[in-house]
Amino acid sequence: MMISLLLVLVCYGLLLGQPVLAPAGWPAPAQAKAYAPDNSFFASAEIVELTLSLPLEQVLKDRGASPGLHPASISYRTANGSTQTLAVQVQVRGNRRKDPAVCGFPPLLVRFPPPNGHSSLFGAVAELKLTTHCLSDDYTLREYLVYKLYNALTDFSYRARLCRITYRDSNGREDTSVHYGFFLENTEALARRNQATVVPKPLFIGMENLDQPATATMVLFQFMVGNTDWSVPYRHNIRLLSRSLATPPVPVAFDFDYSGLVSAPYAVPPEQLGIASVRQRVFRGYDFPPEILAAVRGLFNTRRAALYNVYLACPYLSHEEQEFATRYLNGFYKILNDSKDFERQIVRVGRQNEKRYTHIRGFD
DSSP states (O other), rough: OOHHHHHHHHHHHHTTSSOOOOOOSSOOHHHHHGOOOOOHHHHHSSSSEEEEEOOOHHHOOSSSOOOOOOOEEEEOOOTTTTTEEEEEEEEEEOSSGGTTOOEEEEEEEEOOOOOOOOOOOOOOSEEEEOOOOOOOOHHHHHHHHHHHHHHHHHHSSOOEEEEEEOOOOOOOOOOOOEEEEEEOOOHHHHHHTTOOOOOOOOOOOOOSSSSHHHHHHHHHHHHHHTTTOOTTTTTBSSSESSSSSOOEEEEEEEEOSTOOOTTTTTOOOOGOOOSTTTTTTOOOOOOOHHHHHHHHHHHHHTTTTHHHHHTTTTTTHHHHHHHHHHHHHHHHHHHHHHHHHIIIIIHHHHOOOTTTTTTTTOOO
16 A cells, blocks of 8 residues: 555656646646745734625625636735735635535635735735635634644644634625634645645545554544544545655544534534434544554643633633533543543444444535
8 A cells, every 4th residue: 555655646746747727817726826935824823804805696696516716805904004905816615515505605715816026914825715604603713713723733734814804795785794704724835834745635545544643633633523524535524644755644634614513503414423413422533553542642631721722712702602612622531531431432433443434424
């Protein structure tokens, strides 16, 4: 398996050198991502206040199989108090959340213009995913904070930047509205930050072929937040990063709206799991060696205060939302530190999982 992985990675490296044609004035995504030299936008935890002007009616109706690009603009205050406006393009994205029966306001892909010698808040980046309020700001904040939990455990996790967005209809037909949203670091920037490359999707790789401590960390994190909507073999809501041709890839999870810590109204677990709610935890790892489980268990206990502080120190959460999150984390730590519960829900399930839970694709 490792030989085939090496061959694919070598071929993938060669493919990166091929030219890509771009629309006039705008780079193709694969080409443009290469000019993103820094992650300064995601290095700050300060909330961003911005205005997104877009043709609202056209965007909200464009939810078919291949949504188009729509002209838009983003405005924000610079450090010296002046207003800067960027001409951007927006496109509806997502799977489940693209459905108008699920989300009143779908997630967006925001494409930025090529660098023109002027710096912007976002840096020299081609495109970023924007998670919008969908149904409610509460769920947006909940999902954003799941990413912050992941950041507190490992650098192999996507960074997110919270925004308070004023949506303005560029056609002037709708009143403005203000909601929370967050931008997500792109995968190439995540890889570069960790001195790694992205493993291409076509290669089928099981969890047993990955970096074992990193995989155990990812799986236990998914268990902690109550997320079953992922799969390593199907590369569903999982990216794989390679640090070198001589070491196994590292899995990175994303998209947490189906997690128990978010509890979105539309979220349901895969029926194969036999659970009624996403708030019920199911361990979807396998039989990790005892020493790896012990080390990862120690990591989660060492970072416990930092994980709780993600919620307790967030100024945008109500007391009820903080209690909601801390109660759910309490349930995880009870399992983690009770020897019988840990044996029953983690170790024993892991031994039974090779053909039962680990190859379920997920729902979204």
